[in-house]
Amino acid sequence: MIEIERKFLVKNEDFKKSAFTKNHIAQGYLSSVPERTVRVRIKGNQGFLTIKGASNASGLSRFEWEKEISVEEAQQLLPLCEKGVIDKTRFEIKIGEHIFEVDEFYGDNQGLIVAEIELDTEETSFEKPEWLGEEVTGDIKYYNAYLSQNPFTQW
Template sequence: MAEEIERKFLVKEGWQPQNKGTRIAQGYLSSAPERTVRVRIRGSKGYLTVKGKNTGIRRAEFEYEIPLADAEAMLALCETPPVEKTRYLEDYAGFTWEIDIFAGANAGLRVAEIELPAEDTAFKKPDWAGVEVSGDARYYNSSLSLHPYQQWAADKKK
């Protein structure tokens, strides 16, 4: 079984991309906490991903490349409009970090992720990686599709 062990951190102000990013649009055919089914267009390729329920920072993950035309058609079937972001890859202290700069309804949110071989793997955190949000479900992309980042401030005012 394929697994993902991932930690997430907010990105501090001042971080600047070191390379060209890749545009991503992704939507959810199912955003149930027990399982998510995601369709993604990353650059010019399509992907279908099934993820299991989080257990700490670990969960089952199965990802398959699909034809771009199929991915475009599936995005139209999703529960909500796609989550839009640009992903930057940055190598730091032996690991590749994925930095997502969100757009659209999630504009203003910047999250860095690191995938680890084991839950207890030690790693050095870059200076630009801020507060850890690994266990905070609000920062799951499936949650962001249902309750976008820009709504959070509006909800606080209510």
């Protein structure tokens, strides 16, 4: 499956007023090389194993495969991950026909808030809420795999 998404910084916390879901996420990386990332995630009461390929030239698209696993399996895999487990809360906000996923980071990435929107095509238009800031699509610094190794508070 090809994932097409755009990524933005967030100007303020106004998005929280419109969130229809909120989940704590802990995730680590079994592999964080740019050509392929292998992620273990606990989101609420679900576990996931995800493999992502390298981004295309535009930085908007890349291969993604995800399989749900038990929370217990995810908890067993997290200690095997590279250093730097990501700790964040994900808020989901519906704007027009799309859903923004907004991640508020904690720990070594405290102070960083990033919004992502998945699209059907690279050309799909979408409504931009007031709280949406600078676009950082394709900027590796804002990939979770990068943040796990190079935390925001150390930039």
